[in-house]
Amino acid sequence: MSGKTLFDKVWDQHVISEIDNGPSVFYIDRHFIHEVTSPQAFDGLRKRNIRVFRPDQTVATADHNVPTIDQHLPIKDKLSRFQVQKLAENCEEFGIQLYGLGHQYQGIVHVIGPELGITQPGFTIVCGDSHTSTHGAFGAIAFGIGTSEVEQVLATQCVLQRKPKRMKIEVNGPLAKGVLSKDIILYIASKISTSGATGHFIEYTGSAIRALSMEARMTICNMSIEMGARGGMIAPDETTFEYIKGRKFAPKDAEWDQALEKWRQLYTDDDAEFDTSYQFDAADIVPMITYGTNPGMGIKITETVPDSPDNTKALEYMGLTPGELLLGKEVNHVFIGSCTNSRIEDLRLVASLVQGKQKADNVQAMVIPGSKQVEQQAKQEGLDKILEEAGFHLRQPGCSACLGMNEDKVPAGEYCVSTSNRNFEGRQGPGARTILASPLTAAATAITGRITDVRELI
């Protein structure tokens, strides 16, 4: 019998029972909720007249629909205000911990879980948000669910799930200067396409992945869904343990030692088998950008827009032509933020690049910290001053222009180089044209006002 993958090990520990020819009853260790995909689930509980089964295993925050300025004032938009208020009422009624607007731990759900030490190796984690895959960076099985499933977890701490197939993506070798983990994942997505991992759970391995910080690993796992995967995970190692140690909800003292012992068992056995495997060489990866309307439509920043009949609709939307070089193209908006790239390391990278420089006059550059803690840390380190002096607008935490649910939107027809995860039509506002890139590429573009190869600036 062959060995087990990391995914198999964690999966098998959480299956309570299996329906014949059907899904498994799958136990959930931690559940995150936010204002947009939870209200209908709470209504469902009320209709059935049931309580939340394990309120201590659910944590709430307001992120998708919150303004990123003047958060101390009531939310101006009536519907947004109502939705955020509804979350507070539901948490109060059902006894769930809420890190709401103004709380020192508020922030994007996939930023606060890890930084509070709630996210831990070997856990199963769900949230009504597809980027829940982020938490897989810690060796957790983490995936996005719909609102009906949010209700299932609230009611029973379980979801019904069918076991996905296993995919291995290995990246080996050192990364070149100016190349970030965002470039790795945009590169992988460009190779296997926006649907290439559908039905699979990915494990990322290889020396290039092992060398990454936890923040950088989160960026990779975050975008697993952009290839259609349910999630992606990375085996925990010393980097992981070092990150978790001492965080608010991390195990302490004797419990820490026990946890560590357990976590060290979380790796893929040498003789384990995957359904699908890919191998990439880090030497092939350079700064990446997207040209189309799904995250799989990426190119090396030095390449031209591919000529393919499949691209016609996307290029029409993007106002681009086949054979066009994007490098040097004027861009009026830069968005640095989202659950993909809004952590302290991202802000440090941006600040280090723009220090002593000035953004181009044609550019509006917005930096949205992922959480109150990131915002606080940035201020302590003086990053806020550096960004401000360079003409970047450091705002308050939230999902912001990644999905344009609040007032942070990109105007129709205009280009935005964005560190977020989706370049779908209208994602950043009706008619907005999104170009996905790393925080360094975004920062470099803000400085020159044109799509820029960051390697020329460092």
Next chain:
Amino acid sequence: MEPLNIVRSTCVPLPAEHVDTDQIIPARFLKATTREGFGDNLFRDWRYHNDGTPKPSFVLNQTQFEGKILVAGKNFGCGSSREHAAWALYDYGFRVVVSSFFADIFRNNALNNGLLPIQLPEAYVQELLAAIERNPSLLAVVDLPQQEFKIEGGQAIKFDINPYKKSCLLQGFDDIDYLISQQDKILEYEQNKI
């Protein structure tokens, strides 16, 4: 959830591929706290100009096409996990979506709301799209008990569905009903968990 058994209807063709849930229902319309009413904004930015006037070129604005069955290009429902996408399709009146490939989360969300995703071979879907374009009054029959799809008078093609999910749809049962019935096992699992 409303039970679903046999659907006999004309079809609406949407040949676009990789239709993501941001297209099905853009994020700015996710502020409602109920499940109803999302159909008004289904495919909002493909269906309407910014000023709210309909775009005549979009299929939902073309009166010759209507029905309970949406036939779409491959990788339908990719992107965001928003169940609002399934609610919007259902609220608009669709009961079945046919495609050669569905994104995982959308497929689950659809099944949890009485909206049947039917996966058929790409070549078949392409022919079906062309046939609907030629003759918008073409009637299709979806027979869930038999797991068959056919154009009326034509050859039936089988489709796959998980037997558990099939019985849920036929009876209008939710997963949550099943999970609540498993409470003893869940408690036992928690007690034995190290």
